[in-house]
Amino acid sequence: MRAAELTGNVLRVSLDPAALLDLGLDDPEIEAVLDAPAEAIARFREILVKALAYGRADARPLRVSV
Numbered sequence: 001m002r003a004a005e006l007t008g009n010v011l012r013v014s015l016d017p018a019a020l021l022d023l024g025l026d027d028p029e030i031e032a033v034l035d036a037p038a039e040a041i042a043r044f045r046e047i048l049v050k051a052l053a054y055g056r057a058d059a060r061p062l063r064v065s066v
């Protein structure tokens with residue numbers, strides 16, 4: 001994952017094009033609309049920050065915007 005951005009209820013993820021074949025994907029850009037109450041999205045935002053900061057520094061996204 002190169003980048004993750006959560007704006008409102010829209011999550012955009014940018015993947016490394018080199019990983020697409022392993023993931024079975026064609027497009028490195030993924031956009032998901034979160035159909036959930038505002039409280040659930042706020043909680044997701046908190047957890048997303050922690051999850052994306054976990055692990056080896058070289059394996060974390062280069063850009064996280066939440």
